[in-house]
Amino acid sequence: MPDRDSLRRFLFEHLDARGEIVHLDAVWRTVLERRDYPPAVRQVLGEATAAAALLSAAIQFDGLMTLQIQASGPLRLVVVQVTPERTLRALARWDGEPATGPLRELCGDGALILNLDSGQGREPYQGVVSLRGERLAEALEDYFERSEQLPTRIQLTADAQAAAGLLLQRLPDAGLASQEDWNRLSLLTATLRPQELLELDAAALLRRLFHEEDVRLFKPAAFGYRCTCSRERTAAMLYALGETELRETAAKQDTLEVDCEFCGQRYAFDAIDLSGLLAGAASDASITRH
Ligand SMILES: [Zn+2]
Structure with a gap:
């Protein structure tokens, strides 16, 4: 064996x-x-x-x-x-x-x-x-x-x-x-x-x-x-997309869902999460607190 x-x-x-x-x-x-x-x-x-x-x-x-x-x-x-x-x-x-x-x-x-x-x-x-x-x-x-x-x-x-x-x-x-x-x-x-x-x-x-x-x-x-994905990292990745892209996506749907390609874990960001991200003040902590 x-x-x-x-x-x-x-x-x-x-x-x-x-x-x-x-x-x-x-x-x-x-x-x-x-x-x-x-x-x-x-x-x-x-x-x-x-x-x-x-x-x-x-x-x-x-x-x-x-x-x-x-x-x-x-x-x-x-x-x-x-x-x-x-x-x-x-x-x-x-x-x-x-x-x-x-x-x-x-x-x-x-x-x-x-x-x-x-x-x-x-x-x-x-x-x-x-x-x-x-x-x-x-x-x-x-x-x-x-x-x-x-x-x-x-x-x-x-x-x-x-x-x-x-x-x-x-x-x-x-x-x-x-x-x-x-x-x-x-x-x-x-x-x-x-x-x-x-x-x-x-x-x-x-x-x-x-x-x-x-x-x-x-x-x-x-x-x-072990997959090293997390809600914080996904938020940081969304934030890195830039304001225009994020605003367009947020306008189209109520909730933005991002699936981890490695492990399949789904991370959902609702309108409040997204406006938090858009506010720019979106430190990772403010997103997870919601
Ligand atoms: Zn993952």
Whole structure:
């Protein structure tokens, strides 16, 4: 049985490499409950969700991490957000009924974007590379190669029940002598089959891949689903639309309803809320007090 909804770090005792294994179950099914995703879209969204969880651990960044695919379509957008508390939310936008196929057929021209927002009023870091490769894992390996110069191997998979992934990374200060070790670990990682990733627990996976190596496996860290939307944030978003737009919308309907695209939560703003927003004095507090 795989470790449910958790991430496990591992490292090689005598080699300059480390990695992460993630298995998302209830978290992934919660993402799927929000929308009826066609199989081809579900596949990429699941792989992206597992990847974002892996990346959040590999990058060790203390802030909001957003992994995005922006593309010309039919799969137009994939967004996965991970918080430092190891909660995530995810969504995809697409046109029509995309057929399962290589990533570049599904997405057309696109970009892979990694956004790291530490909050605290600082500008977020953004890494952007053009979308390459047949699969998302390849595109991400390419991202690490080009933007971080850090050799990385990634395996990802998803079905209707679970999304899972494995990331193997060479240590930044690895010497030339370890190139051979890295090549060997890379080749072994490439032999992993999607079904094994879904069915085996982390210890069994590592035994299966690296039984001749001395591998230390750390305790599982739990992952959960959480949407970070709120009434205050929705109000702030409406406020940012600007006075004209808000006045026009308010004139057309008694109540303005905004649905969160991630979790489906509906936020309703009535005439009094809207006039509060329009008054400009609309601090977030004055809206929630109503
Ligand atoms: Zn939400």
